[in-house]
Amino acid sequence: MDLKSGHPFWAVKNGLMVAFPQLDADVNCDVVVMGAGITGALIADELTRHGHDVVVVDQRDVCWGSTSASTALLQYEIDTHATELAKRYGQASALLAYQSSLSAIGEIGELAQEIGDVDYATCESLYYASNRPDHSRLAKEFAWRKQHGFPVRWLSRAALKEEYGLTAPAAILSSEAARVDPYRLASKLLERMQQKGARVFDRTEVTALTEHAGAVELTTESGMTVRAKHAVIASGYESQYWLHKRVAKNLSSYAYITDPVDPAELRWLANSLLWESARPYIYMRTTGDGRLLVGGEDDERDIPKRRDRMVDRKAATLQRKVARLLPHLHAQPAFAWAGTFAETSDGLPLFGQHPQYGPRVLFALAYGGNGITYSMLGAGLLRAQIENRTHPLTELFAFTRLG
Numbered sequence: 001m002d003l004k005s006g007h008p009f010w011a012v013k014n015g016l017m018v019a020f021p022q023l024d025a026d027v028n029c030d031v032v033v034m035g036a037g038i039t040g041a042l043i044a045d046e047l048t049r050h051g052h053d054v055v056v057v058d059q060r061d062v063c064w065g066s067t068s069a070s071t072a073l074l075q076y077e078i079d080t081h082a083t084e085l086a087k088r089y090g091q092a093s094a095l096l097a098y099q100s101s102l103s104a105i106g107e108i109g110e111l112a113q114e115i116g117d118v119d120y121a122t123c124e125s126l127y128y129a130s131n132r133p134d135h136s137r138l139a140k141e142f143a144w145r146k147q148h149g150f151p152v153r154w155l156s157r158a159a160l161k162e163e164y165g166l167t168a169p170a171a172i173l174s175s176e177a178a179r180v181d182p183y184r185l186a187s188k189l190l191e192r193m194q195q196k197g198a199r200v201f202d203r204t205e206v207t208a209l210t211e212h213a214g215a216v217e218l219t220t221e222s223g224m225t226v227r228a229k230h231a232v233i234a235s236g237y238e239s240q241y242w243l244h245k246r247v248a249k250n251l252s253s254y255a256y257i258t259d260p261v262d263p264a265e266l267r268w269l270a271n272s273l274l275w276e277s278a279r280p281y282i283y284m285r286t287t288g289d290g291r292l293l294v295g296g297e298d299d300e301r302d303i304p305k306r307r308d309r310m311v312d313r314k315a316a317t318l319q320r321k322v323a324r325l326l327p328h329l330h331a332q333p334a335f336a337w338a339g340t341f342a343e344t345s346d347g348l349p350l351f352g353q354h355p356q357y358g359p360r361v362l363f364a365l366a367y368g369g370n371g372i373t374y375s376m377l378g379a380g381l382l383r384a385q386i387e388n389r390t391h392p393l394t395e396l397f398a399f400t401r402l403g
């Protein structure tokens with residue numbers, strides 16, 4: 001599966017940061033993690049830090065999958081409004097999803113600080129109503145969040161214009177959000193865990209998974225075996241290969257990044273994420289060196305060659321939308337790309353055992369626009385499952401909720 005098109009910025013900027021060997025002998029471990037993207041890295045880090053003997057295998061160079069294409073806005077705001085989640089799963093579950101996501105931002109922040117130099121920064125998140133009908137949906141969402149203590153402020157049309165120069169019916173301003181270089185964070189986590197004793201192998205494709213009493217065995221393309229007490233399938237959007245029935249819809253998402261922009265032009269955008277209520281939405285953020293990163297224009301094109309041809313056209317569309325929204329900005333694309341993306345029907349991820357497998361095979365499908373915060377939550381959740389402990393998110397993030 002070809003996961004990306006064009007020139008994903010993080011890979012261009014960072015190059016190949018770390019190299020790991022191919023697996024050329026059979027190995028035993030406590031937990032084998034299939035996939036060395038941001039999801040696999042966060043989970044393997046959590047397990048390694050807590051004394052598990054971990055092996056990570058990836059068929060590509062590490063972080064070369066969709067992690068390198070991610071735009072990495074860190075938000076507690078899920079693509080599905082809390083008010084909609086509450087209708088579907090009840091108030092307590094909606095609150096749990098939103099509160100957990102909020103604490104995941106802080107956890108990633110702590111990790112980023114420990115690791116250092118991953119272009120992590122906290123910022124605010126401005127979520128505006130794209131049209132008049134969305135005004136009342138946003139107002140209900142704001143009321144819910146305010147009632148439950150989330151750090152939000154309501155901006156009327158006039159306030160939005162005065163404070164941000166934006167023309168839109170209204171917006172929710174959240175003071176808690178962040179951004180990061182996900183490729184750098186994941187690469188440095190993998191490097192650190194190797195220093196702590198985890199074994200990482202890249203260019204090692206897993207072709208078979210066999211369950212035994214008391215163990216799971218992964219077989220690689222070159223015939224090597226990894227025998228473990230548990231296997232975590234953190235293979236991103238390719239994980240669905242291991243399931244008979246699809247659990248999410250694959251999309252393509254597009255992005256571009258500018259050269260560094262004059263701070264006088266960026267103004268508040270230097271410390272803010274911006275997104276909207278339309279679906280698919282346009283969104284933007286900046287980087288530490290003052291580039292503007294814009295994403296959106298998702299479509300259902302899942303054929304890499306067709307997607308490749310669309311990258312420049314989609315970047316031009318995004319650029320036109322930015323010009324309409326923020327006419328003072330000079331935001332020409334320097335690099336543009338696309339990445340495969342997957343969404344579940346409720347916007348929540350899937351972590352844990354799948355009915356097709358026994359309890360030693362655990363999936364980590366951090367699907368949706370909040371993939372990275374979900375992975376942080378999934379790391380704690382899967383460690384609890386591996387250690388035979390309960391975790392508050394087990395049911396809400398389980399496959400069983402999809403029926």
Ligand SMILES: Cc1cc2nc3c(=O)[nH]c(=O)nc-3n(C[C@H](O)[C@H](O)[C@H](O)COP(=O)(O)OP(=O)(O)OC[C@H]3O[C@@H](n4cnc5c(N)ncnc54)[C@H](O)[C@@H]3O)c2cc1C
Nearest residue numbers: 035037038039059065066067070073206236339370371372
């Ligand atoms: C354009 C785009 C924008 C995004 N924006 C955001 C955002 O703003 N905020 C956010 O939180 N999330 C965002 N995401 C989602 C987030 O980046 C994802 O959660 C993440 O990319 C998925 O990470 P992953 O590690 O699960 O998958 P990947 O990075 O794809 O890693 C999976 C790894 O598994 C390996 N693998 C697959 N099959 C095998 C096999 N058989 N054997 C061995 N290895 C295998 C692959 O080679 C790959 O390296 C975005 C994603 C995209 C594409």
